[in-house]
Amino acid sequence: MRIGIWIVLCGLPATSQAAFDCASPALLRQGVKACDGNSSYSDAARICEDRYEAEIAAARTSLAQALTKVSSSDKQAKGLDNAKAGYDTAIARLRELVSLGKKLQAQIDTYKNEVVLPEDFGSVTQTGFSAKVFLDNNPCYKSTQDLLKLYSSLMGSRAQELELTAKIAQALASKAFKGEVSLTPEEIMPLLTNPKAPAGGKPTPAGRPAPGKSDITGTKPPSGS
Helix, strand or coil: CHHHHHHHHHCCCHHHCCCCCCCCHHHHHCCCCCHHHCHHHHHHHHHHHHHHHHHHHHHHHHHHHHHHHHHHCCCCHHHHHHHHHHHHHHHHHHHHHHHHHHHHHHHHHHHCCCCCCCCCHHHHHCCCCCHHHHHHCCHHHHHHHHHHHHHHHHHHHHHHHHHHHHHHHHHHHHHHHCCCCCCCHHHHHHHHCCCCCCCCCCCCCCCCCCCCCCCCCCCCCCCCC
């Protein structure tokens, strides 16, 4: 199943596509027949988020290079026009990625409704047992949902960061084009890197959550609580 996901997302080099989509839920659904296969959804979300991170890194590098050329241009008409053209291209790509991040976040959010319930969900909940407690104690369901929420949040955060980066870059470039300032490496370099990852780093789950019988006693604390 993972090979299929890679084909969908990575059929062409990252730099050759202006936009892309996460793996379609319909495609993933074909390979997820039971709860212990749910990690296909979190795997697809991780691959999609990693691809987005790579696009961001490339865009930040292009923007910093463009600003460097603006700063070092001889301020003659031709040199400045060339520098501005490169900057316009770089900032446009950054804004494309802001929109792309929001779109990909929405696509990952759709996976949450695709996650397959444990096989005994119906029979247990019909007895009056809490559905939330039951699901919180099923790794094949809960861990997948937790990862999807995390990757969705990361995607949204990155899009917001890019929006801020674009605003900062525009302010710097505007002053540079007017000759009011000469951009320094100290001003340009922060645009090259993403903010630090959340504490603990981004998870890189390998394989599927271990299947097992559910704890339906309600005595085991729900994972993540």
